[in-house]
Amino acid sequence: MKTAAARLQSADTRLIPSPAHPDGVPPRFHFLPGSDLVLSQYKGKPDVAIAVDCGSLKQLGPSVPLFNAAKTTVQIDHHDFGEPFCKIMVVDTEAAAVGEIIYGFLKVLRIKVTPAIATCLLTSIIVDTGSFRFSNVQSRTLQIASDLLKTGVDMKYLIEEAYWKRSLTTARLEAVSVMNMRFEMNGAVVWTVVKQSDFKKENGLIGDADGVTDALRSIEGVKIAALMRETGKGTYRVSLRSGLGINVARIAQVFGGGGHHNAAGCSIRATKKAREDLIRALCRIAA
Numbered sequence: 001m002k003t004a005a006a007r008l009q010s011a012d013t014r015l016i017p018s019p020a021h022p023d024g025v026p027p028r029f030h031f032l033p034g035s036d037l038v039l040s041q042y043k044g045k046p047d048v049a050i051a052v053d054c055g056s057l058k059q060l061g062p063s064v065p066l067f068n069a070a071k072t073t074v075q076i077d078h079h080d081f082g083e084p085f086c087k088i089m090v091v092d093t094e095a096a097a098v099g100e101i102i103y104g105f106l107k108v109l110r111i112k113v114t115p116a117i118a119t120c121l122l123t124s125i126i127v128d129t130g131s132f133r134f135s136n137v138q139s140r141t142l143q144i145a146s147d148l149l150k151t152g153v154d155m156k157y158l159i160e161e162a163y164w165k166r167s168l169t170t171a172r173l174e175a176v177s178v179m180n181m182r183f184e185m186n187g188a189v190v191w192t193v194v195k196q197s198d199f200k201k202e203n204g205l206i207g208d209a210d211g212v213t214d215a216l217r218s219i220e221g222v223k224i225a226a227l228m229r230e231t232g233k234g235t236y237r238v239s240l241r242s243g244l245g246i247n248v249a250r251i252a253q254v255f256g257g258g259g260h261h262n263a264a265g266c267s268i269r270a271t272k273k274a275r276e277d278l279i280r281a282l283c284r285i286a287a
């Protein structure tokens with residue numbers, strides 16, 4: 001009988017891009033081994049569908065019918081305010097990143113963690129902990145990172161690629177978002193909008209402005225930062241970040257999204273009214 005590891009490794013694995021990044025793997029993650037396996041289209045019925053780092057079925061967007069067509073559905077997640085939507089649940093809200101959960105899973109399956117696997121898992125941890133700076137970092141996070149480092153993965157390179165390196169497009173979109181930022185509550189709340197026309201002008205994609213919210217949150221005095229990116233479909237994709245003790249996931253949930261205490265997101269209509277409702281809700285919890 002084949003071991004679980006051998007079965008998994010020989011499986012005809014296809015990866016479907018996240019609806020959060022409909023353009024496929026964001027360019028800054030093209031360095032990840034296997035990023036070229038991500039498909040933008042999939043025909044047929046999958047045997048197994050796995051939702052990773054996805055707090056609700058809604059987050060799968062246009063992939064929902066394909067996902068639900070699978071015989072077996074699996075949810076691997078760490079969101080504080082996620083909703084269960086799969087037959088098999090592998091959820092650990094204490095994990096700083098899904099990379100931690102998958103690492104534990106591979107250990108149980110006795111799958112050898114190769115440098116390529118370690119590169120992806122460590123990147124998951126680096127990204128979800130802001131390079132080991134966020135409050136979700138625990139002893140276990142560092143323990144797993146240490147184990148992954150032992151495979152020979154080059155962490156300096158990963159941090160350089162995933163964290164320090166920004167494309168010129170990203171730098172320009174960050175400049176746009178800083179130029180457009182507005183403060184509320186004596187600077188406790190900052191919000192900004194990046195319009196479709198900005199993305200077009202800078203030849204950028206939604207994912208090119210991923211890091212903006214953290215940059216805004218780092219401004220002295222800011223307790224909550226909100227980035228609203230206008231999608232092509234009349235909505236804003238909202239990213240929220242907050243300081244210690246402020247739960248932005250609660251607000252994201254009210255607006256149909258979800259996430260973690262200090263990092264959450266949702267989608268709202270791209271109207272002044274919807275924007276103001278959101279900002280008002282943010283001001284209430286920042287008070």
Ligand SMILES: [Mn+2]
Nearest residue numbers: 053097098128
């Ligand atoms: Mn995550």
